[in-house]
Amino acid sequence: MKILTRFIASAALAGLPMTVLAANWFDQPVDPGADHPDVPVAYSEDGRYYTEDDIPTYNVGEDGTVDWLTFSGFRRYHAECHVCHGPDGEGSTYAPKIKNSAVHMGYYDFYDVVVNGRQVGNSVMPHFGENPNVMCYLDDIYVYLKARGMDAVPRGRPAQKEAKSDSVREAEDACMGS
Secondary structure, three states: OHHHHHHHHHHHHHOOOHHHHHHHHHOOOOOOOOOOOOOOOOEEEOOEEEOOOOOEEOOEOOOOOEOHHHHHHHHHHHHHOHHHHOHHHOOOOOOOOOOOHHHHOOHHHHHHHHHHOEEEOOEEEOOOOOOHHHHOOHHHHHHHHHHHHOOOOOOOOOOOEOOOOHHHHHHHHHHHOO
16 A cells, blocks of 8 residues: 555656546556466365465356356446446446456455545545445455456356355355344
8 A cells, every 4th residue: 555655646746647547457458368466266265266365366167157256246246336337347437447457456455445435536436345235245346357357257247157155155144144
């Protein structure tokens, strides 16, 4: 976070418009063929997939079957996020595309922006830290957007999905107070 703060301060001192800073995450293209260390599955645990740095990631089978979190992330994104950020993370006239944010920002920065919100110039991302419909499924949303940013899943509802594991079901129930 200190690096980001210094970068923003340096950019402000240099007279760069804040919209340039926002473009660094939201509008920067992703090369799916390039090495992205926060993408490959290193291991799975109870229906969740992780990179070697223990960051949640997606898993798409050769037949197009997506892991449960990617499928759930599609559903949760379209229930809470697409109103501003457009279908499939593609952006809208109201808010930037965010399908690449999960790739460029990384997990912890993405999490911080969703939980605490952010204002960049006239653009305001509200905080969702108290919204259980977002917070209980934030990993799902992140994984889905990462898969979209890497073109691992096409636009639209994934046709095939893995079954929801008991561990994922228990975590959802506990988070939602069921």
